[in-house]
Amino acid sequence: MNNNQTYSWQEALLYSHKMAQLTKAIWKSLEKDWQEWVKPFDLNLNEHHVLWITYHLRGATISEISKFGVMHVSTAFNFSKKLEQRGLITFSKKEDDKRSTYVKLTDEGVRLFEQTMDAHDPERNSVMKASLPLKNIYGSFPEFQELESIVKHLYGDEYLEILDRSIESLKDET
Numbered sequence: 001m002n003n004n005q006t007y008s009w010q011e012a013l014l015y016s017h018k019m020a021q022l023t024k025a026i027w028k029s030l031e032k033d034w035q036e037w038v039k040p041f042d043l044n045l046n047e048h049h050v051l052w053i054t055y056h057l058r059g060a061t062i063s064e065i066s067k068f069g070v071m072h073v074s075t076a077f078n079f080s081k082k083l084e085q086r087g088l089i090t091f092s093k094k095e096d097d098k099r100s101t102y103v104k105l106t107d108e109g110v111r112l113f114e115q116t117m118d119a120h121d122p123e124r125n126s127v128m129k130a131s132l133p134l135k136n137i138y139g140s141f142p143e144f145q146e147l148e149s150i151v152k153h154l155y156g157d158e159y160l161e162i163l164d165r166s167i168e169s170l171k172d173e174t
Helices: 009-041 045-056 062-068 073-085 107-118 126-138 145-155 157-173
Strands: 089-094 097-105
Touching (some): 045 062, 045 073, 045 089, 045 107, 045 157, 097 107
Antiparallel strands (some): 089 097
């Protein structure tokens, strides 16, 4: 063990394995629920995520969609392009910044996104339902401070700032 390390090789391996297994299990449930939620709107999860990010940030760059959507830039661009072809978003460049591609929802994109939000059914969200025993015991859903700290160290402060902005936007709408 390195003198600066406060963990053993075995501890690191067990932690990484447990984190991978738990987050993958939760993600697979979230992914399935999300796909079922947006399927009636002829959207897939990535397309809906692009709409979600663009809506709550009131426009975004492809780079922001990529970073906050935790997807490769080409993936963010390709799914945005599909949404543009459906008339749900528009692309633009700013006169003073030709490097970045800006994405904005069209009126139709706003309407469709808001329809998907209205169609959200918490009873069909398996992770939310699986969290209810914790809410019933402690009076609230888990807070995620530890996960936020890990994500902050992986993706930086900006990621959490964008997350906070999107959460505030959701609170303002309800």
